[in-house]
Amino acid sequence: QEPLEMNSHTPVPRSYDYDLIVIGGGSGGLAAAKEAAKYEKKVLVLDFVKPTPLGNSWGLGGTCVNVGCIPKKLMHQAALLGQALQDARKFGWQFTEEVNHNWMTMTESVQNYIGSLNWGYRVALREKSVTYENAYGEFVGPHTVKTTNKRGVEKLYTAERFLIATGERPRYLGIPGDKEYCISSDDLFSLPYCPGKTLVVGASYVALECAGFLAGLGLDVTVMVRSVLLRGFDQDIANKIGEYMEEHGVKFIREFVPIKVEQIEEGTPGILKVTAKSAKGSEMIEGEYNTVLLAIGRDSCTRNIGLDKVGVKINEKTGKVPVNDEEQTNVPYIYAVGDILQDKMELTPVAIQAGRLLVRRLYAGATSKCDYVNVPTTVFTPLEYGACGYSEEAAMEKFGEENIEVYHSHFWPLEWTVPSRDNNKCYAKIICNIQDNERVIGFHVLGPNAGEVTQRFAAAMKSGMTKEQLDNTIGIHPVCAEV
Amino acid sequence: MGWEEKQVHGYSEFVRTAQSYHGRPIFALFCGDKDAEGRSWCPDCVTAEPVVRKELHNMPDGSVFIYCLVGDRAYWKDPNNEFRKNLKLTGVPTLLKYGTPQKLVEEECFKAELVRMLFTED
Numbered sequence: 374q375e376p377l378e379m380n381s382h383t384p385v386p387r388s389y390d391y392d393l394i395v396i397g398g399g400s401g402g403l404a405a406a407k408e409a410a411k412y413e414k415k416v417l418v419l420d421f422v423k424p425t426p427l428g429n430s431w432g433l434g435g436t437c438v439n440v441g442c443i444p445k446k447l448m449h450q451a452a453l454l455g456q457a458l459q460d461a462r463k464f465g466w467q468f469t470e471e472v473n474h475n476w477m478t479m480t481e482s483v484q485n486y487i488g489s490l491n492w493g494y495r496v497a498l499r500e501k502s503v504t505y506e507n508a509y510g511e512f513v514g515p516h517t518v519k520t521t522n523k524r525g526v527e528k529l530y531t532a533e534r535f536l537i538a539t540g541e542r543p544r545y546l547g548i549p550g551d552k553e554y555c556i557s558s559d560d561l562f563s564l565p566y567c568p569g570k571t572l573v574v575g576a577s578y579v580a581l582e583c584a585g586f587l588a589g590l591g592l593d594v595t596v597m598v599r600s601v602l603l604r605g606f607d608q609d610i611a612n613k614i615g616e617y618m619e620e621h622g623v624k625f626i627r628e629f630v631p632i633k634v635e636q637i638e639e640g641t642p643g644i645l646k647v648t649a650k651s652a653k654g655s656e657m658i659e660g661e662y663n664t665v666l667l668a669i670g671r672d673s674c675t676r677n678i679g680l681d682k683v684g685v686k687i688n689e690k691t692g693k694v695p696v697n698d699e700e701q702t703n704v705p706y707i708y709a710v711g712d713i714l715q716d717k718m719e720l721t722p723v724a725i726q727a728g729r730l731l732v733r734r735l736y737a738g739a740t741s742k743c744d745y746v747n748v749p750t751t752v753f754t755p756l757e758y759g760a761c762g763y764s765e766e767a768a769m770e771k772f773g774e775e776n777i778e779v780y781h782s783h784f785w786p787l788e789w790t791v792p793s794r795d796n797n798k799c800y801a802k803i804i805c806n807i808q809d810n811e812r813v814i815g816f817h818v819l820g821p822n823a824g825e826v827t828q829r830f831a832a833a834m835k836s837g838m839t840k841e842q843l844d845n846t847i848g849i850h851p852v853c854a855e856v
Numbered sequence: 857m858g859w860e861e862k863q864v865h866g867y868s869e870f871v872r873t874a875q876s877y878h879g880r881p882i883f884a885l886f887c888g889d890k891d892a893e894g895r896s897w898c899p900d901c902v903t904a905e906p907v908v909r910k911e912l913h914n915m916p917d918g919s920v921f922i923y924c925l926v927g928d929r930a931y932w933k934d935p936n937n938e939f940r941k942n943l944k945l946t947g948v949p950t951l952l953k954y955g956t957p958q959k960l961v962e963e964e965c966f967k968a969e970l971v972r973m974l975f976t977e978d
């Protein structure tokens with residue numbers, strides 16, 4: 374590529390290097406790039422991972438593939454298998470030795486799989502003639518980005534249109550010792566040693582999922598929470614999840630915030646001392662842990678990519694990008710998808726769908742817009758939680774308490790009976806809009822395979838299912854979903 | 857320093873050779889055996905070999921290229937052969953970077969661009 378001279382007198386070139394430059398090679402970016410290639414567009418994907426404070430980095434594919442959904446679900450599965458081994462004895466399997474877990478074996482297998490996905494994306498892009506550069510992209514002027522690779526080599530590229538899909542990175546607390554000694558989800562899934570006794574700071578689904586599987590693998594886990602669990606999710610369910618985790622060995626420290634992390638002993642893992650202050654008063658507590666995992670939120674990567682140079686407005690407070698219903702920013706030739714979007718659910722399938730539909734509208738004359746309503750989701754805590762639509766609180770606020778009807782039920786999965794597992798923890802509820810034929814506007818299920826159950830329910834909700842239609846659907850027996 | 861090539865036949869010889877070069881980048885091309893006239897029973901291997909050979913100069917300095925004949929067609933078709941079981945090979949030709957998940961299988965090996973990407977990817 375020939376570098377272009379840019380100064381304020383150079384007019385924007387009429388013929389661009391690319392039809393589309395995608396900044397960010399994650400779920401949204403790659404889906405859009407591959408779709409654009411189908412319509413024979415010339416596409417460049419820029420993906421670059423700024424190393425974590427502890428020096429960790431990864432390959433092409435974005436958060437989901439490398440440090441999100443994929444390794445999370447695999448480690449959640451590892452923990453479930455540990456539980457299954459315990460249940461197995463009650464079903465007649467005989468093994469006398471105590472069963473232990475090897476962190477390195479699990480992590481190596483998971484990383485190997487991720488490596489094959491990174492490679493697969495490289496091959497897929499190449500085969501579709503999408504150019505990929507492992508370089509940090511930032512806008513320097515109209516229709517122009519500067520890319521910087523890891524050796525510091527800079528190049529300039531122009532394109533007719535741009536798609537920002539830069540995603541997010543974990544937030545740090547801003548207290549002494551946080552970046553030097555704490556890890557985040559960016560480090561956890563490739564940690565080259567067992568984390569040992571762990572303090573998880575945060576009450577997000579990331580915090581609870583990680584705390585959940587670490588405990589399931591046999592580690593001593595404590596969760597430090599500032600206020601409520603799973604803010605934004607149905608609070609009735611969030612509390613049930615917390616109770617379940619507590620009853621199954623996860624310790625919770627409520628209404629405290631860490632103010633200092635110090636290293637007592639070096640090592641892999643070492644020993645860290647955490648000092649925390651009450652969120653409600655002046656009480657202070659201390660604790661010692663091998664590992665401190667911060668999971669207090671994620672920040673959009675929108676502040677250092679030159680958006681000001683091209684006039685793209687972002688929410689200054691949150692860093693999120695407001696877009697219209699066609700994923701277009703305030704600058705007509707610049708679009709955005711994925712976790713950086715304001716007020717949209719931060720999920721891989723949402724980013725993929727938005728990316729694909731956007732490209733079809735741009736290059737294939739399609740008109741379909743991404744439907745962000747009734748998007749199902751699942752939290753993979755030890756007791757899985759699947760949800761679609763309104764939480765009970767949100768439904769009451771939107772429609773009024775007197776206009777909604779909630780139907781709920783506890784259930785006891787057949788598979789849990791023989792090993793005498795909890796008989797009153799699994800739970801399902803639907804929220805119906807009385808004024809609209811008791812249409813189902815919210816679905817929540819807490820139990821095994823929640824994701825599988827919720828996915829099918831989401832399709833029914835999208836079709837406008839009412840309570841009566843649900844009642845008229847005969848159940849499959851014996852499965853959890855029949856409830 | 858450049859690179860060097862080792863030709864091996866069969867699974868044990870492959871493993872011994874790969875282990876003896878531990879520490880250096882190792883790339884391996886697995887093909888079906890050749891008959892007395894030097895023709896392989898695997899037509900895709902016949903197509904892929906010249907494409908791969910043309911890109912070998914792109915391998916990093918100090919690399920080892922192992923050209924491995926896996927066996928006859930009957931051996932290869934057996935679902936329990938050691939290449940399938942231990943190296944997880946699913947087809948021939950397979951070109952891979954030993955010790956990593958990076959590989960190209962069958963028609964992927966016909967594409968010079970992909971072969972070059974495998975050799976130069978870091």
